[in-house]
Amino acid sequence: MSLIKVDLVIPVLDGYSELKSLFESFKKQENIQIVNIVVPITIGDDANNANKTKELCKEQSAIYFEVLKKDFCHSLIREKAITEYCKSDIVILLTQDIKLTYSNSMYNLVKDIASGEVVYTFGHQTCSKRNIEHYVREFNYPKASYIASKDKIEKCQIKAFFASDVFAGVDRKTFIKLGGYQGLKLPTNEDMLYMHSLLTNGYKAKYCADAVIEHYHSLPAKKLYKRYYDAGRFFKMVGIFDKYNKNSSGKKLAFYILKEALKHFDLITVIRWPFNMMIRYIAMKRGSR
16 A cells, blocks of 8 residues: 655644644654645743754654734635645645544545545544533534535535644645635634635535544633634635524534433433533624624
């Protein structure tokens, strides 16, 4: 089996320890040749952490560039990394806080891009801790892989464009050809915008259930509100998703969480459920205004 050559893009904010752990885990990945690692480093409040991250990048022969916190956005820094710094045909996008579950996680993510079947993939996110995010991951990342294409849009509506750059594979030439994230400074959901661009232009993407990572957030109320407020802002900014049904997908997720929590006698999640869902709903509505 020939090695698949890839570049990696890992945006980092105060993430020295997490990045160091990631670098170690890359050594265990099979059938993958990592050519370049590009690390956009956002300079946050912890200058010492940023300096340690730079030194770590130098030790690992990784490429890095600096981003001021006021200039950070999910779309532009990834777009810059992919278009200006990456050279390989396939790019893997990661966030600093993931854990690669298996030695074949990266290979399973990109093998269908290498074969030419699809031009974008995203992996299977899991949460081992039983909480609301555990059920969210179960709902959004099923056990079976699937292909996303233009002919699925009418049936799936907004869900057709679901994707995640937390752990994703990108065909670099297609990304550049389609204009990436359109040069927009987006607060979040840049992956969803790119998926829309792919599918509406006739390309195919794949959710890879066998490309498994551990990833979740236990967000306090204030940060949860901000996350969904930003999601609402995203939908308002781009406008192209207004014609698709969003409410049915959100309701299905909410009631899936409640049903599964009750089934597992997860009383803490049941108690937190109405408040968590209310924060998400209100934040999204206000952000979209």
